[in-house]
Amino acid sequence: MIVASTTDFREAARRRLPRFLFDYIDGGAFAEVTLGRNVDDLADIALRQRVLRDVSQLDLSTTLFGQRLELPIALAPIGLAGLNARRGECQAVRAADRAGIPFTLSTVSACPLDEVARAASRPFWFQLYMIRDRAFMRELLAQARQAGCSALVFTVDMPVPGTRYRDYRTGLAGAPGMKGAIWRFAQAALRPGWAWDVGLTGRPHALGNVAPVLKGRTGIEDFFAWMRANFDPTISWRDLEFIRSEWKGPLIIKGLLDPEDAREAAALGADGIIVSNHGGRQLDGVLSTARALPLIVDAVGDRLTVLADGGVRSGLDVVRMLALGARSVLLGRAWAYALGAQGEAGVTKLLELMAAEIRVAMALTGVTSISEINETILARTM
Secondary structure, eight states, X not given: OOOXXXXXXXXXXXXXXXXXXXXXXXXXXXXXXXXXXXXXXXXXXXXXXXXXXXXXXXXXOEEETTEEESSSEEEOOOTTGGGSSTTHHHHHHHHHHHHXXXXXXXXXXXXXHHHHHHHOSSOOEEEEEOBSOHHHHHHHHHHHHHTTOOEEEEEOSOSSOOOOHHHHHTTSSSOOHHHHHHHHHXXXXXXXXXXXXXXXXXXXXXOTTTHHHHTTOOSHHHHHHHHHHHBOTTOOTTHHHHHHHHOOSOXXXXXXXXXXXXXXXXXTTOSEEEEOOGGGTSSTTSOOHHHHHHHHHHHHTTSSEEEEOSSOOSHHHHHHHHHTTOSXXXXXHHHHHHHHHHHHHHHHHHXXXXXXXXXXXXXXXXXXXXXXXXXXXXXXXX
């Protein structure tokens, strides 16, 4: 299959994955207004085309937290991603390593830290939620250090799970016991390729990092019940002291949309932040990342490293985010679609497409290095 864009990856993933998994990737919270804004507002950003400049030598590399990246991209944490392809997170980390970019492993991944570390050829990042059981969090952080993770992504915009109606309709959440299991089995039976490659031969299906606290309960409904009971709604800025005491490497706070929160993160010693609305999967109706990003960049300046995600579907979108002030961009749905469509080869192809699109955008805006991409390449429309 020839794939020409992330739209094609999305369609291929829709045809290959059971509906409950595809909708988990594809869906957002409530009416999915913010999910749509992320894409639409970013597409509305107009670039300034420049001509007659020597763009024969383009450098797409950058440095982030002391690590050289071949592209200004990282793969964002995706929960349950390992179910989109056989041992999916291991396939994705290999693709990221070949491309010379960071992969971020979710707390709620199918493949545990040690398995991903064995598959990786360079340091990867680990994402953590605030969990009521602080001893368990300490153990996860110790495992991340042992696995050689080079940065911690601490997600703060999920004190409670968002309401995602698609997940209720497909039986992924809210359909306990045999009813939900039978509904998911029926959906899987309609996708025999996935059922064989992942459902039957891709075991174990336990969520590796949280398997110890699930105590043998491996059903998806067990995971969602644990998440609702154990994600900590009492989280506050004071909890950053606990995280910082347990993690000495780069600390990146994910899930900020407000300049005041960005200032708090800078004051409390975070190394970086990710401007993010969780892909429109938490509070519907909030600002798109493209609208929030410049306000936050203005608020914190050079006090910390500002990254962003949300609505990025192409290399052109990456350049738009960089022009709005991000130092680097995290891909979420884009790599999940590619993994679901073609596994490791799909993620590799996606990153090749992103690189090619970034090169074209750089050449036609007249810049030759990532450091030259800033607000000066944005078109003035008034």
